[in-house]
Amino acid sequence: MTDTTNTFPAAETLPGQERYVAPIEETPLQDVDKVDESAPATSMWADAWRTLRKNPLFIVSGLLIIFIVFVALFPGVFTKIDPNYCNLDNSLGDPEAGHPFGYDFQGCDVFARTVYGTRTSLSVGILSTLIVVLVGTLIGAVAGFFGGWVDALLSRIIDIFYSIPFLLGAIVVLQMFRTSSSIWKVVLVLALFGWVSTARIARGSVMEAKNLEFNTASTALGSTPMRNLFSHIIPNAMAPIIVIGTTSLGSYIVSEATLSFLGIGLPTTTVSWGGDISQAQTNLMTNPMVLFYPSVALAITVLSFIMMGDAVKDALDPKSRTA
Amino acid sequence: MGKYLLRRILQMIPVVLGATLLVYALVFALPGDPVKAMFGDKPVNEAVAAQIRAEYNLDKPFIIQYLLFLKNALTLDFGNTFAGQPVIDEIARAFPVTIRLGIMAFCFEAIFGIIFGIISGLNKGKWYDTVILLISLLLISVPTFVTGFAGQYFLGVEWSIIPVTAGSDPGFFDLLFPAMVLGSVSMAYIIRLARSEISSNIAEDYVRTARAKGMSNGSVMVRHVLRNSLIPVVTYLGQDLGALMGGAMISEQIFNIHGVGFLTYQSILKGEGNLVVSIVTLLLLIFVICNLLVDLLYAALDPRIRYA
Numbered sequence: 001m002t003d004t005t006n007t008f009p010a011a012e013t014l015p016g017q018e019r020y021v022a023p024i025e026e027t028p029l030q031d032v033d034k035v036d037e038s039a040p041a042t043s044m045w046a047d048a049w050r051t052l053r054k055n056p057l058f059i060v061s062g063l064l065i066i067f068i069v070f071v072a073l074f075p076g077v078f079t080k081i082d083p084n085y086c087n088l089d090n091s092l093g094d095p096e097a098g099h100p101f102g103y104d105f106q107g108c109d110v111f112a113r114t115v116y117g118t119r120t121s122l123s124v125g126i127l128s129t130l131i132v133v134l135v136g137t138l139i140g141a142v143a144g145f146f147g148g149w150v151d152a153l154l155s156r157i158i159d160i161f162y163s164i165p166f167l168l169g170a171i172v173v174l175q176m177f178r179t180s181s182s183i184w185k186v187v188l189v190l191a192l193f194g195w196v197s198t199a200r201i202a203r204g205s206v207m208e209a210k211n212l213e214f215n216t217a218s219t220a221l222g223s224t225p226m227r228n229l230f231s232h233i234i235p236n237a238m239a240p241i242i243v244i245g246t247t248s249l250g251s252y253i254v255s256e257a258t259l260s261f262l263g264i265g266l267p268t269t270t271v272s273w274g275g276d277i278s279q280a281q282t283n284l285m286t287n288p289m290v291l292f293y294p295s296v297a298l299a300i301t302v303l304s305f306i307m308m309g310d311a312v313k314d315a316l317d318p319k320s321r322t323a
Numbered sequence: 324m325g326k327y328l329l330r331r332i333l334q335m336i337p338v339v340l341g342a343t344l345l346v347y348a349l350v351f352a353l354p355g356d357p358v359k360a361m362f363g364d365k366p367v368n369e370a371v372a373a374q375i376r377a378e379y380n381l382d383k384p385f386i387i388q389y390l391l392f393l394k395n396a397l398t399l400d401f402g403n404t405f406a407g408q409p410v411i412d413e414i415a416r417a418f419p420v421t422i423r424l425g426i427m428a429f430c431f432e433a434i435f436g437i438i439f440g441i442i443s444g445l446n447k448g449k450w451y452d453t454v455i456l457l458i459s460l461l462l463i464s465v466p467t468f469v470t471g472f473a474g475q476y477f478l479g480v481e482w483s484i485i486p487v488t489a490g491s492d493p494g495f496f497d498l499l500f501p502a503m504v505l506g507s508v509s510m511a512y513i514i515r516l517a518r519s520e521i522s523s524n525i526a527e528d529y530v531r532t533a534r535a536k537g538m539s540n541g542s543v544m545v546r547h548v549l550r551n552s553l554i555p556v557v558t559y560l561g562q563d564l565g566a567l568m569g570g571a572m573i574s575e576q577i578f579n580i581h582g583v584g585f586l587t588y589q590s591i592l593k594g595e596g597n598l599v600v601s602i603v604t605l606l607l608l609i610f611v612i613c614n615l616l617v618d619l620l621y622a623a624l625d626p627r628i629r630y631a
Contacts (some may be wrong), residue, residue: 156337156341161342163339165568165610166570167584168346168572172603258573281468285476298464298466300464302463
């Protein structure tokens with residue numbers, strides 16, 4: 001073997017040979033294939049996490065979200081005032097010591113209501129997102145994985161839900177549950193009209209992952225289609241679903257506020273930003289600040305989740321990486 | 324092309340039927356008896372009530388009611404409201420206003436969304452790119468009704484630049500600000516979409532090839548980068564045109580514009596099931612047709628897509 005290679009002179013073009021061919025000794029094969037075993041093993045998620053940690057967008061939105069979750073869990077740390085204690089003597093009263101945001105029309109403390117409203121908005125957002133991601137991924141994955149008539153049927157159902165304007169559909173459904181006073185009705189309505197976009201994305205991404213080699217390899221090793229779907233295909237198709245989930249969490253919070261603004265969302269007995277904004281609009285001309293505080297709280301929360309979604313998207317999808 | 328069109332139209336039929344059936348079922352299940360409500364405080368005369376029920380087909384089983392509704396809808400006969408007005412008249416009064424509002428919002432979001440998206444995408448990292456991004460993030464995270472109220476308060480009441488409410492027969496200037504509010508969130512999404520598309524397309528190989536061929540920077544941008552970047556934007560715009568009509572409810576509510584959203588909201592509150600179903604059916608049709616047009620437009624923008 002070594003004899004034959006050595007008979008060729010190095011770096012010299014032979015007759016009939018169009019290109020320069022490097023002699024084998026120049027690039028030892030074992031070096032080409034050498035894997036740096038001292039480097040830590042990276043999966044797609046580990047790689048994404050490394051990118052995320054360095055992204056200022058992620059750090060800022062992450063800290064904001066931690067703070068918001070803390071406020072939602074322990075509102076009592078921030079205010080000792082009961083948000084439902086209202087005294088009409090204080091109606092639209094100016095800020096004073098211990099009541100930095102003043103009072104609303106009913107004479108309730110605006111600061112306390114803004115703090116306690118966090119829990120409502122966050123619960124609605126998180127619960128809706130969880131249901132949407134679960135249901136949407138499952139239906140989309142089944143449609144994309146099985147194809148054929150299952151896909152045709154599920155895709156038509158997705159089209160039907162997709163073609164109903166969200167606000168109109170939500171109002172009609174919520175009107176049916178007018179008497180109910182739980183936040184679940186709003187969560188379920190948001191999920192009912194929200195699962196479609198996740199399902200569409202899950203379907204596309206499962207169809208893509210289905211044809212990758214690891215799937216054939218796993219089948220060759222004897223795994224069943226179901227096992228393939230749940231332990232290989234879905235985990236590999238999760239990236240776009242996580243991105244849309246994070247971003248839509250913010251938009252569900254906005255939708256909840258919009259429905260409460262129209263007077264058909266959360267009951268007035270629940271302390272919520274949407275409800276408070278809706279209440280404050282009647283006195284907008286004289287006391288705009290009552291509307292201002294819950295709106296700012298709402299905007300910061302939504303902004304944090306959208307920024308987080310952007311950061312996660314940058315990390316999971318290197319093609320769209322900003323800057 | 325003809326075959327594709329036919330197949331798409333055939334696929335639309337089950338979607339429209341399914342969606343109207345779903346909405347009809349939901350409206351049918353609304354609590355409260357509208358016939359009883361018509362009597363107000365007066366005692367209900369059972370004979371009259373039965374007659375009214377028969378007139379509106381309320382005495383028949385649900386599925387028969389739905390089929391009767393479909394049959395009449397095909398001839399544009401949507402029946403009467405409980406006040407005795409033909410539904411089609413109510414719709415004919417409200418639709419032009421909303422269509423005007425929707426088209427204005429559409430032009431606003433398309434023009435400004437694409438312009439700012441291009442500026443931002445071509446100048447990534449510059450200070451005005453950051454400003455544009457921040458404003459678009461703000462527009463997305465502040466709910467439309469807050470943007471609407473803030474604008475109404477500052478521009479309308481404090482500085483009197485815009486009319487505070489629009490009234491029954493609004494003109495261009497009455498609708499200008501409501502249309503901006505209606506289109507603002509979508510505009511922000513278009514900016515973000517156009518920006519990320521342009522900046523990822525600039526890095527593509529075909530751009531380098533075009534430059535290597537000696538094409539000027541301007542024509543590389545217009546003929547290659549923009550054309551490729553705008554395809555997802557056109558999809559978004561097409562889907563949004565239908566959604567704007569349905570989403571006009573908030574703007575119409577704030578600025579007292581008597582359009583479709585206003586009418587729908589009022590009829591849902593009054594339990595005018597007939598009117599609600601009719602409007603939603605029409606909106607559905609607009610939405611589905613818009614989506615079809617977008618798909619056809621693809622072929623014009625992207626030569627790789629040719630429908631056999």
